[in-house]
Amino acid sequence: MVEQGPSPILWQREDRTVTVIDIPRSIVAAQGTSDHRCHDEIASSEAITTPYTSNEPKSVKANQALAGQAVDIELHREYSALIGQALIHVRCHHSGPWHFPRYISAKSLHRVKKRKLSAVGDPAYPLSGPPTGTLTDSEGLISCPDEVLSATSKTSLTVFDGMPIEAREQYTCSKLQDTKSFSLLTVCDPTAVPNASFRIPPKSSFHLGDCADLTNFYAAVRAQAEHLDTRRKFDLVLLDPP
Secondary structure, eight states: OOOOOOOOEEEEOTTSSSEEEOHHHHHHHHTSOSSSOOOOOOEEOOOOSSOOOOOOOOSHHHHHHHHHHOSOHHHHHHHHHHHHHHHHHHHHHOOSOSSOOOEEOTGGGSOOOOOOOSSTTOOSSOTTSOOEEEEEETTEEEEESSEEEOTTTOOEEEOOOOOOGGGOSSOSEEEOOSOSSOEEEEEEOSSSSOOEEEEEOTTOEEEOSOOSSHHHHHHHHHHHHHHHTOOSSOSOOOOOOO
């Protein structure tokens, strides 16, 4: 029997061409499979109560400048028409809620200052305080500043800071070989930024790091493949949309 988890779909057209989803719940759903559903509750921010400010150009000159930057203006027009039709259909047929109840953490109520990197490829964390990692599984919690060990799989997971690859002695990557269930990896930031948690699928490898500098990122992936005997390509890449 396939395990059923909470659906992120708020409303869907009968032919499934238009769908309204709850984003926090969709992120949770994306971290599970049909056999192993994710039932975690993601910490979110308050839902907006007013529409986002439109950034559409208001003058003819601004429209012309935007059109000059477009790679394929006809493709943009086609997408614009499809999105416009979908929005009209949603307004006419959807009368329910626009989001599911959310878990709002106390930390999310405080604004966190954005850290602007001075240059592409700069460390995401200060050298004096690299993040630490902990791995949770069905047997309990085991933590160590640099390496963490799953009590079920006996697989070592290592979390490092965002230093350039040539400045590291180890890599921001690891591999789960024999685990039969998901493992939860929590990255702890020594600053006030909330901890980040990742569900690591069984029999998978992962890379946690900044990919803004493609040269360093490619070097890290190559090093991961050589060090852990993994592939140089990813079957799935999960990004933070912003």
